[in-house]
Every structure is written in C-alpha cells, then in structure tokens.
Amino acid sequence: MSTEQPPVQVVVSLDTVVKEYGATTALAGVSLEIAAGESVAVMGPSGCGKSTLLNMIAGLDRPTSGSVIVQGEDLGHLNETGLCLFRRRRVGMIFQFFNLLDDLPALDNAAIAAQLTGVSATQARRRALELFDELGIADRRDTYPALLSGGERQRVAVARALMNRPSLMLADEPTGALDSHSAEQVMDLLIDLNQIGQTLVVVTHDEHLATRCASRVVRLSDGKMVGEQSVEQLL
Amino acid sequence: MSAVWALSRAAARRRRLQTTVIGIVTFVSAITIVVALELFSASSAPFEHAFAQQQGAELVAAFDKAKVTDAQLVATGARPGVTASAGPFPQVTVDISQPSGAGPSRLPSVPPGPLTVVGRPSPGGRLDRVDLWSGHWPTGAGQVVVNRAPGGPSPVGSVIELSDGQSLAVVGAAYSVSQSAGAWVTPAEADALGAKESEMLYRFADATTSDQLRSDLTSVTGGLAPGALAGSRSYLTLERQYSTSVAQAYVPFLFAFGILALVVAVMMVANVVSGTVVAGLRHIGIMKAVGYTPGQVGAVYLLMILIPGAVATLVGTLAGTLVSKPLLSTATQGLGLPAPSVSPWLDVVVLAGLPVLVALAALASARRAKRLPAARAITAGAAPSAGHGLRAQRALASTALPRAVSLGLGLPFARPARTALTVATLALGVTAVTFAAGLTSSVIRYGQLQQRTSSVQVTAAVRHNGRSLLVVSAASDQRTAELLASLPGTRTLTAELQTVGELVGPNVRIDLDFLRGDTSSLGYPIVNGHWINGPGQAVVGPGFLKDHDLAVGDRVTLTMGGAPATVTIVGETWSYDPSGLMADWHTASVLDPGRGATRYEIGLRPGTNLASYIARANRADPSVMVQANGGLNGDEQLIPDFSTLFTVLLAIVAALGVLNTVLLTIRERRRDLGMLKSIGMTPRQVTVMMVTSATALGLIGSLIGVPAGITVHRVVVPAMVHATNAVLPSSLLDVWTAGLIAALALSGVVIAAVGAFVPARNAGRLRVAAVLHNE
Incomplete structure (x- = not known):
C-alpha cells in the first residue's frame, strides 16, 4: 500500500526578485517559496533586505524585476487599488513600531480593518472585542495608542492583523521595540497562531524568536539569500 | 459608519489644533474673499450697477403741460423702441431764496437758486426707484424729500424757504442715480406750487450711444405739438460726469486690494491644506498598509479637511456678508452712489468655491501620497528626506552662528515647496502692508497738497448757531478780517467768498471762490499758466x-443772477473741484456788490503756537469758528481706513500661514526635537530655532514684498490721480524714505515671528519622554 503525500500548497512564491532604490540594490534576485501553514523566519544583518522582502510579499512595495505570487495572485499585475484590496483580504501585518492610527482608540484601530471589507461597525467591533479578549487587552479597548505600552500596542496590531482572518501573517521585527516580557507574550501569540494553521513570515534579528516561532529560517545578506535551514538544523 | 467616515471624523476631532488652524484660515479667507468680491462688484462699473439697481431712466424728459396732455404722454410709452416708461409727473422749478446776511442759513442741504421739484406719489415704480435713505416720502402739503447721495447728516427736519415766501419742510432724503429731480413732493403739492411741466422717464431697447438716444427721443416726441419737449437729459451725460469725478479714484484702489486679498486667501488655503496632507504621509502609509485604497485615502483626507473647512466657509461667508454691508455702504458713499445690496450670488460662489479650492489643494497633494508605495510612505512620514536641506545644513553648521539659529535657518530647506508657499503668502502680506503704508502716505500728502498746510495753517469760517453763513455783509467781513489780521502770529490773511453761480453759455451751475488779500500765499500749485495777479482773472x-472743453487763456462769463462778469482763465492748478472756479475779489464785486467774505485762510508766523493762536482767535470773536487746517476729510480718510482693514486681514492670514508651517514642521520633527532636547537643547533654544526658521522666511518675504508693494503703489496711485482728472505731482509718489522701507522690511519678519512664536514655545515645552515614547 502506497502512502501518497497530499500536494503542498504554495502560498508565497518569489522568483528572482530584484529591488533597487536608485543606486542601492536592496534585493538581488531572491527566490523563495513558502507553503501553507509554514512558519518562516527571515534573518540577516541590518540593511540586508529583510524588510524589503517582507514589503514585497505584503504588496507594500513593487519589485524592480522578478515576480511575487501570493496565493496565486501575481502582485506585479495589480494596480495600487488592487494591492490594497489584496492586503485587506489576504494579509495581516505586524510592524516593529506598531503603526497604529493615532486618531482612533485601540478597539477601532482593530475594527477598521474589518470595516474596510464592508463589515458593519457593530460587527467589526464585536469581532475586535473577541480578539481583544483573547489577547488580554479588552480593558484597554477605549484607550488611544499614545497611552498604551509597547506590548499593548503590538497586541492591538496583532488583533488588527487577525481581523479579516488572513491566510498569511507577516511580522516585521514584531518584538524589536518590546521589553522581554512583552516580547515573550507576542512570541507566544505567534506560536499559537501558527499551531492553528496560520502561515507566518517573521522578519527578525532575534535568534530566540526565530527558533521559537519558525519551522524554517531563511538568511539574507546584501540582498541575496545565503542560506536556508530548518529549525532543527539551527538547533 | 464607513471606514472612511470613521477615520476622517476621528482625525478631525482628535487633531484639534490642525482642525482649528484649517478652520481659522478658511474662516478668515472666506471673510476676505467675500469682502474682496463684494468690493470688486461695487467698484466694477459702480454707476452702471447703481443705475441698474434703481432701474434708472435712460432718458429724463420734461414736457410743456400747455402743449401736451397727460394721455398723450402716457401714449409715448408705447412708441417703438421704448421698453419701459414712467410718468407723467408734474414738475416745477422753484427758486430757493438767498438768506439774509443778518440771520442764520436755514438751508443746510439745498443751496440758493433754482431747484427742480417733481411730484411723485412714491419713491418706487417701474423706473427710477429712488433710494429713500432717511425719513419718509411726502404725504401732504408743505413736505419735501431732497435728492442727495446717502451719507453725511440727514437733512430731515430742516426747512426750504422759497423766494415767494412759501416754505417746505424736509421730511426725507432720497437719491436718484438718474437725477430725475432736485426734490420730490406729492403730485398735488407740485401742482399747488404751479407745475407747468410734466416729467417722463424712459428706457429703450437700444440706448448705448448718444445717436441711439437722439433717435429714441425723436421717436418719443414724434407727433407731439411743436415745442412740447421742454428739455431732456440722457443717462450717458450722468455716466460721463461720474466717470470724471473724484470718486473714481476709489476704483483702482479697491481693485488692487481686492486682487491682493483674493490671491493671499487662495494661497493660504492651498498652503495649509497641502501642508496637512504632506505632513500626514506616514499616516497615509499606515492607512494603505491596513488596506485603504488610494481613493479611500484621498476621501479620508478630503473629509478630514472639508469638515472644518465647510463649517468655517459657512460661518466665514456669513461673517463676510455682515462685514461687507457697512463696508459697501461706506465705500459707495465715497463713490457718491447709493449703497448696493450685498450680492447673494457672491456668497454662493464663495460657499461653493472655497470648499472646491480646499478639495483641489488637498487632492493635488494627495496625488503624491497616492502614488507613493505604502512602505515608503510610512518611512517618508517620519521626517523629510535628508537630501533636501543637507547641503544647506552643512554650510550653516560651519558658520559662527549659534547652533539653534543655524539649525533654524536650515529647516526651510527641508521642505522647499512648503517654504515657497509660505514665503509667497508672507510676500503678499508684506506687499499689502507696503502698499497700504505708501497709499496712506500719499493720501496724507494729497490732503496736505489739497489743503496746502505748508502755506495755510489756520482757517476761519463765519458761523451762526453752529452753522456756516452763506451770506455775510461787507461790514461784518471787514470787522472779522481786521480782527484776524490784528492777532499776534498772523503772517498772511486771505478772505474768501464761497458761493454758487452759473457759467453763461452752457448754463451750468458752478462753485465760485472769490479771493481777496495776499492770494499768492495760498500755495496752490500751478501746473499750467500762472496764479491770479490782477482783476478779471481765474484759476481752475x-x-x-476738460468738462467744459476749455484751455488756459480762454475767457468765460459768469453770473450770480445779476450782472454778468467775464474772467480770463490764467492758470490751471494740479487738482481742484471740477465744478469750481477761483477768481479775484474784483469779479465778486461786479457780480454781487456788497457781499462779504465767509471764510478766511491764515498763514502763521514761524514759531507761533497753533493751539494758543486758535484759542485766542475763538475767544476774540465767538461768531468765527477758527480751526487748524489739515487732516483728511471723510472721503480721503476712507482710503487709509480701508487700507488698514485689509492690511490687518492679510497680515492675520499671513501670520496664520506661518503658524501652520511651524506647526507642521514641529509635528514632522517631533522625534528630532525630542532627540535634541535629550542631548541638552534648552526649551529656549528650541523656541529660538523654530522662530528663526520662520523669521528667515519673513525676511525673504519682505525682500520680495517691499519692492512689490512699492511697484503696486506706483501703478495704483497714478491711476487714482488720473481717474480724478488731476495732474500727478511727483511728491505723491516720493513717499518712500529709508526709515519707512526699513520698517516695512521688518513687517514681514514681525508677521512671521508673531505667527511662529506660540507653536515654537510649545515645541520648547515638549516632554522628551513623551515624544520618544510615542515614536
């Protein structure tokens, strides 16, 4: 009796992606595939192109050449509005400096992501509150970002990223601006998410984060992929 | 609630300072634009506007009642080419009596001589809807409404005495742009006064030229008995008279300030709005990262700015309309026309146009944000890219200036577009201040030239019960002249008889001013010919x-009802009442022997105390009102008043522009400011840095604005003088002293410093921990 492996569903596929900013080459022909449910950490020294790579996958920036296909969607073929709609429905993103909207209280910062897809404000807030409960920040729902701690802000950002149940979660140095306790909490969150099947790409300097959250580590240097290891190999 | 509305409403609420600045700028801009447009409207063809507003008569005709019936006159309204007619109204010419020399004048508004009185049941009607601006329309016998432009004291309550002994009580004052009468009574009263003529008023399909109007008149009078038409006047004559009047001087002035106000307001709105969008790049980047489409981003910013913008436009337009009413009234009094009503369509233009302007400014800036990839927008928002001002910063850092000052001087280079807009707003503000200062100096100098304050320091008018006397006996005149001449300090004394006469030939009423004594000391600047130096000579x-198609050397004949006298025009002075003529005393004694002078002009010896002299003179003869010569009259004062108002408005707008620029700079550079404070920059140094950056812009604004203001002054003042048919004395333009220019150059710096100070001080007070925490 033969045991047939189910076909691996590729969520992200980068093919010789180059990104240049004037005379500076941020990415120099990176090719990478990420499967559904996988958790990948992108590591490397400062300026090696980690965040640029993440921005390409999120559709926040466009490659100079090469292709970026996410969930079958070639991002190079999407206009600015198309990229926004793509991010809205398919991607949840967490930044190092949170990037919350200062004018909205915490709950609305999360709810706005659902409202953008056409969900009513009441439903969006209900969903956001569920996430706030799970993330332990329900009591901070009416607080503006400026008055939240770093850990609280990042949890609001995580809630916002999860609002539309994205198939792909991207995190750019998610613990970079946090104290160790808050960083641990965020790491736990990411692990939990991955364990329930969430595809995860984390850009980080932090080996500890990478080994805890990722099943595979991709290393970049000077815009090129210089190595790829499973966490087991890393350990 | 949509995501767009939720975020834009929250942003407008949370960013109170930004919302307030947008609101105030839009509010002040709306007021400025409404006032400017209203004044534009009022100063653009003001006679035509007033004429249209009153449904003026293009032809005013008087018919002999003995030769034409009322029915025939009514029928003329149906002749070909006539589009509207009114009348017939009974018309009579009454003779206003000369008051006796011993008693007080009871004629404050109507001078002695013939007066055309028309009997009309009401001020309204199909044509010539006269503006009854004081009192009420006559309702019975003995009541009269006099024709006078609004402004000045109301004549209501005075009495007109006729030469046949009758008197009419003035119950109202009205103004007819068509000049259809000198006064109005009820039709029954006109008949009772002996009306022998009927007045008809007409408008025609074609009446834009004299030939067309002559043809129209022929059409109207065709078929009537010969001699039925007693006289007629076309509106073109009035239009021509108006176009050469002193009032025309206001038009270029109002136009120049209107243009300045409009441009400054528009630029200011563009500056504030575009600055808000550019300062929000990081915010825009986050929105895009969350999933807002470019259209939604634009919509959020548009709403965020339009919420305060629309409210401020509404309130500002209402306030501008309220402010415009008295301004228009004052301005058009200066123009010698009734106050036009505030134009509702202008309000609609502002209400619709200003939000559109705000939206266009926002969209123009938002386009850049829309094009920028989200990742770059997020990072771009933290601070301007380093390239812009780096070279300038490096150069400034190597100077010996205090570091806070050199850092401040480098800030404007970081945002060249915003700097350019702010400099442009400041430059226009300084242009307005410079123009206003120059114009005020010119108007004061105009007044000095007009009133000859260097030659005549004191004037004296013979009065009784507080009113000027029109007729004074020769004996009384002699006593007064001797008294004034004997006062210590009197250097020169000239006596004047100011009265009204007629120019024989064209038979037009003119103002006469007969001079006695040392008339050469009066100081009238002669631009052509020479001053009066003998009998039978006149200066105009x-x-x-121009009005009478005369030249220096021509002879004219005058009459005051009695014997005529001929004078030779020997000189032309630079500016004088177009209806006035100055002649020697001998001519007065020919025209009306026995009349004494009513006014005196006195030159004082050097070192004489003016106040003491006036007090002594008033004590010596209480019937003579002695006062200092000088100061601006009401019409002249209006120009500095308007200049001040516009200058204050434009300076406020320019200062708000600086405030906004400094606010945006501080918001963009919060992290830099926190960092600078963390390494030891004191709050005072932060304030100095931010104020320096603004005053640098102010200085550049001054360097552009002062020459621009002088240029505008050099264009507008000659236009104003030309409009009054005067010859431009060079001293009216040579008002720029080094001190004045230096003070004006400082104005830009002061406006900028005032606008920058409060936000700069607040920047100095930023808490480092809070700033770095929030970043």
Missing part, C-alpha cells in the same frame, strides 16, 4: 477745463 482745475 484740470477737471473744469
């Missing part, structure tokens, strides 16, 4: 020569 202004 350029307007008089």
Whole structure:
C-alpha cells in the first residue's frame, strides 16, 4: 500500500526578485517559496533586505524585476487599488513600531480593518472585542495608542492583523521595540497562531524568536539569500 | 459608519489644533474673499450697477403741460423702441431764496437758486426707484424729500424757504442715480406750487450711444405739438460726469486690494491644506498598509479637511456678508452712489468655491501620497528626506552662528515647496502692508497738497448757531478780517467768498471762490499758466477745463443772477473741484456788490503756537469758528481706513500661514526635537530655532514684498490721480524714505515671528519622554 503525500500548497512564491532604490540594490534576485501553514523566519544583518522582502510579499512595495505570487495572485499585475484590496483580504501585518492610527482608540484601530471589507461597525467591533479578549487587552479597548505600552500596542496590531482572518501573517521585527516580557507574550501569540494553521513570515534579528516561532529560517545578506535551514538544523 | 467616515471624523476631532488652524484660515479667507468680491462688484462699473439697481431712466424728459396732455404722454410709452416708461409727473422749478446776511442759513442741504421739484406719489415704480435713505416720502402739503447721495447728516427736519415766501419742510432724503429731480413732493403739492411741466422717464431697447438716444427721443416726441419737449437729459451725460469725478479714484484702489486679498486667501488655503496632507504621509502609509485604497485615502483626507473647512466657509461667508454691508455702504458713499445690496450670488460662489479650492489643494497633494508605495510612505512620514536641506545644513553648521539659529535657518530647506508657499503668502502680506503704508502716505500728502498746510495753517469760517453763513455783509467781513489780521502770529490773511453761480453759455451751475488779500500765499500749485495777479482773472482745475472743453487763456462769463462778469482763465492748478472756479475779489464785486467774505485762510508766523493762536482767535470773536487746517476729510480718510482693514486681514492670514508651517514642521520633527532636547537643547533654544526658521522666511518675504508693494503703489496711485482728472505731482509718489522701507522690511519678519512664536514655545515645552515614547 502506497502512502501518497497530499500536494503542498504554495502560498508565497518569489522568483528572482530584484529591488533597487536608485543606486542601492536592496534585493538581488531572491527566490523563495513558502507553503501553507509554514512558519518562516527571515534573518540577516541590518540593511540586508529583510524588510524589503517582507514589503514585497505584503504588496507594500513593487519589485524592480522578478515576480511575487501570493496565493496565486501575481502582485506585479495589480494596480495600487488592487494591492490594497489584496492586503485587506489576504494579509495581516505586524510592524516593529506598531503603526497604529493615532486618531482612533485601540478597539477601532482593530475594527477598521474589518470595516474596510464592508463589515458593519457593530460587527467589526464585536469581532475586535473577541480578539481583544483573547489577547488580554479588552480593558484597554477605549484607550488611544499614545497611552498604551509597547506590548499593548503590538497586541492591538496583532488583533488588527487577525481581523479579516488572513491566510498569511507577516511580522516585521514584531518584538524589536518590546521589553522581554512583552516580547515573550507576542512570541507566544505567534506560536499559537501558527499551531492553528496560520502561515507566518517573521522578519527578525532575534535568534530566540526565530527558533521559537519558525519551522524554517531563511538568511539574507546584501540582498541575496545565503542560506536556508530548518529549525532543527539551527538547533 | 464607513471606514472612511470613521477615520476622517476621528482625525478631525482628535487633531484639534490642525482642525482649528484649517478652520481659522478658511474662516478668515472666506471673510476676505467675500469682502474682496463684494468690493470688486461695487467698484466694477459702480454707476452702471447703481443705475441698474434703481432701474434708472435712460432718458429724463420734461414736457410743456400747455402743449401736451397727460394721455398723450402716457401714449409715448408705447412708441417703438421704448421698453419701459414712467410718468407723467408734474414738475416745477422753484427758486430757493438767498438768506439774509443778518440771520442764520436755514438751508443746510439745498443751496440758493433754482431747484427742480417733481411730484411723485412714491419713491418706487417701474423706473427710477429712488433710494429713500432717511425719513419718509411726502404725504401732504408743505413736505419735501431732497435728492442727495446717502451719507453725511440727514437733512430731515430742516426747512426750504422759497423766494415767494412759501416754505417746505424736509421730511426725507432720497437719491436718484438718474437725477430725475432736485426734490420730490406729492403730485398735488407740485401742482399747488404751479407745475407747468410734466416729467417722463424712459428706457429703450437700444440706448448705448448718444445717436441711439437722439433717435429714441425723436421717436418719443414724434407727433407731439411743436415745442412740447421742454428739455431732456440722457443717462450717458450722468455716466460721463461720474466717470470724471473724484470718486473714481476709489476704483483702482479697491481693485488692487481686492486682487491682493483674493490671491493671499487662495494661497493660504492651498498652503495649509497641502501642508496637512504632506505632513500626514506616514499616516497615509499606515492607512494603505491596513488596506485603504488610494481613493479611500484621498476621501479620508478630503473629509478630514472639508469638515472644518465647510463649517468655517459657512460661518466665514456669513461673517463676510455682515462685514461687507457697512463696508459697501461706506465705500459707495465715497463713490457718491447709493449703497448696493450685498450680492447673494457672491456668497454662493464663495460657499461653493472655497470648499472646491480646499478639495483641489488637498487632492493635488494627495496625488503624491497616492502614488507613493505604502512602505515608503510610512518611512517618508517620519521626517523629510535628508537630501533636501543637507547641503544647506552643512554650510550653516560651519558658520559662527549659534547652533539653534543655524539649525533654524536650515529647516526651510527641508521642505522647499512648503517654504515657497509660505514665503509667497508672507510676500503678499508684506506687499499689502507696503502698499497700504505708501497709499496712506500719499493720501496724507494729497490732503496736505489739497489743503496746502505748508502755506495755510489756520482757517476761519463765519458761523451762526453752529452753522456756516452763506451770506455775510461787507461790514461784518471787514470787522472779522481786521480782527484776524490784528492777532499776534498772523503772517498772511486771505478772505474768501464761497458761493454758487452759473457759467453763461452752457448754463451750468458752478462753485465760485472769490479771493481777496495776499492770494499768492495760498500755495496752490500751478501746473499750467500762472496764479491770479490782477482783476478779471481765474484759476481752475484740470477737471473744469476738460468738462467744459476749455484751455488756459480762454475767457468765460459768469453770473450770480445779476450782472454778468467775464474772467480770463490764467492758470490751471494740479487738482481742484471740477465744478469750481477761483477768481479775484474784483469779479465778486461786479457780480454781487456788497457781499462779504465767509471764510478766511491764515498763514502763521514761524514759531507761533497753533493751539494758543486758535484759542485766542475763538475767544476774540465767538461768531468765527477758527480751526487748524489739515487732516483728511471723510472721503480721503476712507482710503487709509480701508487700507488698514485689509492690511490687518492679510497680515492675520499671513501670520496664520506661518503658524501652520511651524506647526507642521514641529509635528514632522517631533522625534528630532525630542532627540535634541535629550542631548541638552534648552526649551529656549528650541523656541529660538523654530522662530528663526520662520523669521528667515519673513525676511525673504519682505525682500520680495517691499519692492512689490512699492511697484503696486506706483501703478495704483497714478491711476487714482488720473481717474480724478488731476495732474500727478511727483511728491505723491516720493513717499518712500529709508526709515519707512526699513520698517516695512521688518513687517514681514514681525508677521512671521508673531505667527511662529506660540507653536515654537510649545515645541520648547515638549516632554522628551513623551515624544520618544510615542515614536
């Protein structure tokens, strides 16, 4: 009796992606595939192109050449509005400096992501509150970002990223601006998410984060992929 | 609630300072634009506007009642080419009596001589809807409404005495742009006064030229008995008279300030709005990362700015309309026309146009944000890219200036577009201040030239019960002249008889001013010919020569009801009442022997105390009102008043522009400011840095604005003088002293410093921990 492996569903596929900013080459022909449910950490020294790579996958920036296909969607073929709609429905993103909207209280910062897809404000807030409960920040729902701690802000950002149940979660140095306790909490969150099947790409300097959250580590240097290891190999 | 509305409403609420600045700028801009447009409207063809507003008569005709019936006159309204007619109204010419020399004048508004009185049941009607601006329309016998432009004291309550002994009580004052009468009574009263003529008023399909109007008149009078038409006047004559009047001087002035106000307001709105969008790049980047489409981003910013913008436009337009009413009234009094009503369509233009302007400014800036990839927008928002001002910063850092100052001087280079807009707003503000200062100096100098304050320091008018006397006996005149001449300090004394006469030939009423004594000391600048130096000589202004097609050397014959006298025009003074003529005393004694002078002009010896002299003179003869010569009259004062108002408005707008620029700079550079404070920059140094950056812009604004203001002054003042048919004395333009220019150059710096100070001080007070925490 033969045991047939189910076909691996590729969520992200980068093919010789180059990104240049004037005379500076941020990415120099990176090719990478990420499967559904996988958790990948992108590591490397400062300026090696980690965040640029993440921005390409999120559709926040466009490659100079090469292709970026996410969930079958070639991002190079999407206009600015198309990229926004793509991010809205398919991607949840967490930044190092949170990037919350200062004018909205915490709950609305999360709810706005659902409202953008056409969900009513009441439903969006209900969903956001569920996430706030799970993330332990329900009591901070009416607080503006400026008055939240770093850990609280990042949890609001995580809630916002999860609002539309994205198939792909991207995190750019998610613990970079946090104290160790808050960083641990965020790491736990990411692990939990991955364990329930969430595809995860984390850009980080932090080996500890990478080994805890990722099943595979991709290393970049000077815009090129210089190595790829499973966490087991890393350990 | 949509995501767009939720975020834009929250942003407008949370960013109170930004919302307030947008609101105030839009509010002040709306007021400025409404006032400017209203004044534009009022100063653009003001006679035509007033004429249209009153449904003026293009032809005013008087018919002999003995030769034509009322029915025939009514029928003329149906003749070909006539589009509207009114009348017939009974018309009579009454003779206003000369008051006796011993008693007080009871004629404050109507001078002695013939007066055309028309009997009309009401001020309204199909044509010539006269503006009854004081009192009420006559309702019975003995009541009269006099025709006078609004402004000045109301004549209601005075009495007109006729030469046949009758008197009429003035119950109202009204103004007819068509000049259809000198006064109005009820039709029954006109008949009772002996009306022998009927007045008809007409408008025609074609009446834009004299030939067309002559043809129209022929059409109207065709078929009537010969001699039925007693006289007629076309509106073109009035239009021509108006176009050469002193009032025309207001038009270029109002136009120049209107343009300045409009441009400054528009630029200011563009500056504030575009600055808000550019300062929000990081915010825009986050929105895009969350999933807002470019259209939604634009919509959020548009709403965020339109919420305060629309409210401020509404309130500002209402306030501008309220402010415009008295301004229009004052301005058009200066123009010698009734106050036009505030134009509702202008309000609609502002209400619709200003939000559109705000939206266009926002969209123009938002386009850049829309094009920028989200990742770059997020990072771009933290601070301007380093390239812009780096070279300038490096150069400044190597100077010996205090570091706070050199850092401040480098800030404007970081945002060249915003800097350019702010400099442009400041430059226009300084242009307005410079123009206003120059114009005020010119108007004061105009007044000095007009009133000859260097030659005549004191004037004296013979009065009784507080009113000027029109007729004074020769004996009384002699006593007064001797008294004034004997006062210590009197250097020169000239006596004047100011009265009204007629120019024989064209038979037009003119103002006469007969001079006695040392008339050469009066100091009238002669631009052509020479001053009066013998009997039978006269001097007039350029307007008089132009209106009557005369030249220096021509002879004219005058009459005051009695014997005529001929005078030779020997000189032309630079500016004088176009209806006025100055002649020697001998001519007065020919025209009306026995009349004494009513006014005196006195030159004082050097070192004489003016106040003491006036007090002594008033004590010596209480019937003579002695006062200092000088100061601006009401019409002249209006120009500095308007200049001040516009200058204050434009300076506020320019200062708000700086405030906004400094606010945006501080918001963009919060992290830099926190960092600078963390390494030891004191709050005072932060304030100095931010104020320096603004005053640098102010200085550049001054360097552009002062020459621009001087240029505008050099264009507008000659236009104003030309409009009054005067000859431009060079001293009216040579008002720029080094001190004045230096003070004006400082104005830009002061406006900028005032606008920058409060936000700069607040920047100095930023808490480092809070700033770095929030970043």
